[in-house]
Amino acid sequence: MELSYIVILVVLLGAMAATVPVFLCLFFTAVIGFIAFTDLPLLVLAQSLFRSMDKFALVVVLFFILCGNIMTSGSIVDKLITFANAVVGWLPGGLAMAGVLACGMFGAISGSTVATVVAIGGFMIPALIDNKYDERIAIGCMTAAPNLGVIIPPSISMILYSMISNCSLEGLFLTGFIPGILIMGGMCTYAYLWAKRNPGFVEAPVPTLGQVWDAFKKGFWALMLPVIIFGGIFSGAFTANEAAVVACVYALVVELFIHKSMKFQDVKKVMVNSAVTSATLLIIVAGATCFGRYLTLEAIPAKISEAVVGSITQPWVFLITINILLLIIGMFMDIISATLILGPIFLPMLSHYDINVVHFGLLMTVNLAIGYCTPPMGVNLYITGALANKDLIYVSRAVLPWITIQLGVLMLMTYWPSAVLWLPRLVGWDVD
Numbered sequence: 001m002e003l004s005y006i007v008i009l010v011v012l013l014g015a016m017a018a019t020v021p022v023f024l025c026l027f028f029t030a031v032i033g034f035i036a037f038t039d040l041p042l043l044v045l046a047q048s049l050f051r052s053m054d055k056f057a058l059v060v061v062l063f064f065i066l067c068g069n070i071m072t073s074g075s076i077v078d079k080l081i082t083f084a085n086a087v088v089g090w091l092p093g094g095l096a097m098a099g100v101l102a103c104g105m106f107g108a109i110s111g112s113t114v115a116t117v118v119a120i121g122g123f124m125i126p127a128l129i130d131n132k133y134d135e136r137i138a139i140g141c142m143t144a145a146p147n148l149g150v151i152i153p154p155s156i157s158m159i160l161y162s163m164i165s166n167c168s169l170e171g172l173f174l175t176g177f178i179p180g181i182l183i184m185g186g187m188c189t190y191a192y193l194w195a196k197r198n199p200g201f202v203e204a205p206v207p208t209l210g211q212v213w214d215a216f217k218k219g220f221w222a223l224m225l226p227v228i229i230f231g232g233i234f235s236g237a238f239t240a241n242e243a244a245v246v247a248c249v250y251a252l253v254v255e256l257f258i259h260k261s262m263k264f265q266d267v268k269k270v271m272v273n274s275a276v277t278s279a280t281l282l283i284i285v286a287g288a289t290c291f292g293r294y295l296t297l298e299a300i301p302a303k304i305s306e307a308v309v310g311s312i313t314q315p316w317v318f319l320i321t322i323n324i325l326l327l328i329i330g331m332f333m334d335i336i337s338a339t340l341i342l343g344p345i346f347l348p349m350l351s352h353y354d355i356n357v358v359h360f361g362l363l364m365t366v367n368l369a370i371g372y373c374t375p376p377m378g379v380n381l382y383i384t385g386a387l388a389n390k391d392l393i394y395v396s397r398a399v400l401p402w403i404t405i406q407l408g409v410l411m412l413m414t415y416w417p418s419a420v421l422w423l424p425r426l427v428g429w430d431v432d
Contacts (some may be wrong), residue, residue: 004037004298012291022337023287030290045290052284052289055163056241061111061156061281063244066274067251068110071222072119073270074255074262078233079219080105081123086215088188089204093195095131096138097188099124100145104184107149108226109247111156113372116149117142117383125387131202135388136398137194143384143395144402145187147369150335152180154229154240157335157368160285161361164343168358169240170233175362175420179409186405221254234427235320281336288340297429301345308349315353319414323367324347330371331378338368358424358431359417366410373399 011032015025027049034045047318071077084105085098103120105197110116121142128138150157153173162169195201207215216223229247232238238246255262262270295301312318329338350360372380375396415422424431 004033005300007036008033016332022334023284026291026337030287030294033294033298034239036292040297045293048293049286049290051284052357057067058111058282058285060154060241060244062274063241063248064111064154064156065115065281067244067247068112068115068119069274069277070248070251070255071106071109071373072115073266074251075259076222076225076255077102077106077109077119077123079222079259081087081120081309083223085204086207086212089271090206091192091195092203093188093191093193094204095124095128096133096141096191096195099128099142099375100148100184100187101193103142103145104148104152104180105223105226107180107296108153109229110149111154111159113146113149113369114379114383116393117146117380121146121384122387125384127237133201134194134198135282136367136394137191139384139388139390139395140398140400141187141191143380143399144268144373144406147406148180148183148371150369150372151176151183151366152197153177154244155365156281157339157360157365159240160336160339160341161364164340165347165357165361167361167425168429168431171424171431172361173230173233174424174427174429175241175358175431176365178423179362179413180365180422182409182412183406184331186409187402190401190405201230206331210369221258225254226252226313237385261372284334284336285340288337292344294339295341296344303349304345305348309352315355316415318349318353319355319363323363323410323414324366325432327370327374329429330368331374333371333377335365335368335371338371339364352365356417356431359421363410364412364428366406370403370406370410371401 008029012025012029015028016022030045031042033040034040081098081102084101085095088094088097088101091097099120102124103116106116106120125138125142128142129135153176155173155176158176160166160167162172227246228250229243232246233240233243252267256264257422308318311319326338326342329342346360347357350357372378375381375392381392381399383393385392421431
């Protein structure tokens with residue numbers, strides 16, 4: 001390994017260990033690399049920084065952030081939870097199942113794990129504890145289930161992966177439904193089996209058809225939001241970018257004029273919060289792009305690719321190695337930075353092992369989503385820990401059985417790609 005590689009690695013890991021924000025770690029490491037190991041002026045880095053944010057594909061990310069904030073500020077989240085509880089709340093472990101389903105439905109609108117854990121977890125964790133559910137079960141379930149926010153489309157990480165790989169975004173979106181449904185099914189099954197073995201929690205009465213219908217009517221406008229998003233995208237009525245704008249307008253109209261849970265003076269606060277979140281995202285994109293620019297100039301991705309291809313001959317070995325590597329990286333790096341940095345490194349290797357680009361994008365997304373629940377940097381662990389007033393170790397232990405389910409689904413789709421690629425192929429999107 002060359003001295004320059006060692007220096008760059010030490011600077012990057014040292015900055016992360018010193019708890020420097022990730023985007024600053026990436027940016028300053030790139031600056032040091034440019035100054036010390038290249039002859040290019042820093043103007044090239046500045047140009048890369050601005051060009052990284054001047055991409056039309058990022059519009060869809062920003063508008064889905066706004067849509068998620070509108071729903072969090074209004075009553076759409078409450079109505080989604082109410083409907084999910086009416087459908088499954090009467091079963092053993094039903095309230096936990098309702099939380100899982102609500103995370104899936106909210107994730108199908110917001111595209112963000114953090115937004116999902118704040119919106120759903122903030123409501124469901126106290127509700128589960130109040131209904132005599134074991135505290136560890138409540139915290140573990142509502143820490144892991146929000147991962148569905150980036151697995152079930154629209155997913156911010158999928159959008160970024162599509163941007164760097166030039167694969168079909170609509171096709172990539174469609175691959176996320178199967179693992180999302182499997183994870184929801186597995187987590188609901190675990191909640192049911194736990195409830196059968198551990199009675200004592202408050203059981204909801206079996207609802208009448210009238211009560212279910214009433215919950216559906218109250219939640220109708222909320223439930224129509226994912227229908228509009230995906231119906232419009234996959235019918236060809238509008239693109240993914242346009243779908244994000246339509247979703248924002250729809251959510252705003254519903255909250256202001258139908259649910260009347262927002263006032264016009266609240267709109268400014270939502271817009272400002274969304275702008276701050278979007279700016280944070282763009283800064284991470286800029287930092288990751290600058291670092292990636294340095295890696296490309298040094299031909300580091302090509303050298304890594306040659307080393308990996310020379311030492312690993314079997315596709316199944318490559319896949320398990322990448323899974324382990326991504327799971328470890330997910331413990332320390334956020335999904336946006338990891339996607340933007342590692343994507344260009346791994347993509348050149350896929351053709352050698354005959355691995356589908358879209359399938360690999362889904363693997364990256366699920367792997368890095370699990371990183372939201374793994375210490376020491378898992379964001380979900382800290383959010384739910386703050387909500388429930390528990391330390392990192394307690395939350396990490398509570399999440400283990402739920403993460404095991406997600407790892408099982410990950411292994412299934414790793415070695416059975418047709419299980420997730422058949423849906424986009426059926427609909428007619430090019431994923432080959």
